[in-house]
Amino acid sequence: MSAVEDVIVTLSLARRAERAPDRTAIVDASEDRLHAPAEVVHEDRVTYAELSRIAGRLAGALEERGVDSGDTVCLVTRNRVASLALPFACRRLGATFAPISHRLTPATVTRPFEVLEPAIVVAEAAQRDLVRSIPHDRTVTLEEFAATDAPTVEAGTERSDDAAPLLAIHDESGESVATLSARTVEWNCIDAVLEWGFSRADSGFVLDPLSTADGLLRTALPLLYAGGRLLLDRAFDPGDTLTAINGSGVTVVSGRQAPMRELTADENADALAGLERAICDHTVATEPVEALLERGVTVSRAYGTSACPTGTTRTVSGPTDGDAIGKPVLDCDARLVDDEGAVLEGEATGRLQLSGPVVADGYATPADARDAGQAAPDDAPRLADGWFDTSERFHRKADGSYRRT
Numbered sequence: 001m002s003a004v005e006d007v008i009v010t011l012s013l014a015r016r017a018e019r020a021p022d023r024t025a026i027v028d029a030s031e032d033r034l035h036a037p038a039e040v041v042h043e044d045r046v047t048y049a050e051l052s053r054i055a056g057r058l059a060g061a062l063e064e065r066g067v068d069s070g071d072t073v074c075l076v077t078r079n080r081v082a083s084l085a086l087p088f089a090c091r092r093l094g095a096t097f098a099p100i101s102h103r104l105t106p107a108t109v110t111r112p113f114e115v116l117e118p119a120i121v122v123a124e125a126a127q128r129d130l131v132r133s134i135p136h137d138r139t140v141t142l143e144e145f146a147a148t149d150a151p152t153v154e155a156g157t158e159r160s161d162d163a164a165p166l167l168a169i170h171d172e173s174g175e176s177v178a179t180l181s182a183r184t185v186e187w188n189c190i191d192a193v194l195e196w197g198f199s200r201a202d203s204g205f206v207l208d209p210l211s212t213a214d215g216l217l218r219t220a221l222p223l224l225y226a227g228g229r230l231l232l233d234r235a236f237d238p239g240d241t242l243t244a245i246n247g248s249g250v251t252v253v254s255g256r257q258a259p260m261r262e263l264t265a266d267e268n269a270d271a272l273a274g275l276e277r278a279i280c281d282h283t284v285a286t287e288p289v290e291a292l293l294e295r296g297v298t299v300s301r302a303y304g305t306s307a308c309p310t311g312t313t314r315t316v317s318g319p320t321d322g323d324a325i326g327k328p329v330l331d332c333d334a335r336l337v338d339d340e341g342a343v344l345e346g347e348a349t350g351r352l353q354l355s356g357p358v359v360a361d362g363y364a365t366p367a368d369a370r371d372a373g374q375a376a377p378d379d380a381p382r383l384a385d386g387w388f389d390t391s392e393r394f395h396r397k398a399d400g401s402y403r404r405t
Contacts, residue, residue: 016224061150062089063153072119073090078102080234082122094163097168113134120139166181180361188358199226213309218279260289276297278300298315311390328354339351
């Protein structure tokens with residue numbers, strides 16, 4: 001077994017449940033305190049043992065509905081326990097988990113389905129208006145699906161190869177869908193743990209949807225990978241988040257521009273002083289970052305895409321430059337190319353390309369296009385020869401850090 005293959009076997013929820021069954025994995029901080037179906041969660045908290053059991057029951061429900069290895073399972077929901085249990089359920093079956101953002105519109109939600117061709121679509125009842133626009137005849141509500149009385153699929157069935165992706169993540173527009181193997185998912189977890197020092201003592205609040213690459217792979221799964229505790233809120237509310245930070249021992253938050261701005265502008269923002277770290281997406285403006293710094297919070301900026309959830313990062317310690325994205329994370333290589341694709345050396349300005357085990361393995365394409373051997377359209381994201389072209393221009397400084405131009 002190679003070193004990489006040896007790492008992959010640790011992406012196991014069941015093994016974490018065996019080591020610390022009673023440790024809290026997830027806390028649902030949603031204001032309405034609604035949990036469905038019954039017995040899926042215990043009050044507002046889910047232990048690692050319970051989360052593993054949930055994954056096994058959901059895997060059984062998928063299997064009973066005909067989901068097999070290589071199939072794709074779509075989930076349309078806000079942040080819920082199922083958003084984190086279903087990836088592990090799919091892994092037990094060798095299926096691909098594809099979260100669909102509830103922030104897509106009836107006009108744009110069809111885009112990812114043009115390439116995903118799921119075996120089943122699971123959706124929370126609150127997304128019924130969006131679901132009506134989904135071109136799929138095998139849609140089931142989350143409540144009905146999770147209540148299925150099917151045999152549990154026990155741990156130990158997880159695939160160890162990369163015959164099919166573990167995750168399929170669409171971009172903000174829904175037009176392109178990056179595919180990530182179990183190996184890629186795990187390396188993203190490893191790099192996040194190493195970059196930000198996550199441990200089982202950490203408690204994190206992810207402010208972005210778990211249907212996004214940064215929401216799921218920048219903080220949520222890495223925290224569980226480290227054995228920490230994750231707080232969820234179905235509908236972001238700065239007051240609820242600050243209350244949780246103040247009373248639940250939250251050590252880290254991560255998010256994009258909108259939630260970070262609202263959080264730092266709230267009248268109770270002084271509760272942020274209880275944080276140890278804030279992971280701000282590269283889109284977050286200077287003001288929220290400086291508000292966090294003023295309260296003694298260590299702030300990291302992170303740059304990534306659906307194909308590379310975290311490519312570069314930097315720790316902010318003073319006046320911020322919103323265009324500076326720092327240096328590549330441990331297992332990501334970066335380079336600049338000119339308009340003809342030639343690699344640029346030294347201090348230079350060009351298109352940023354990323355490579356390494358944290359970068360997606362490819363992009364999903366429609367079955368008819370695959371069967372016809374058609375190439376991706378010219379405006380599609382490019383992932384060739386192990387390098388992902390971000391199509392964005394950056395300047396590389398002499399110290400190896402990057403800045404958007």
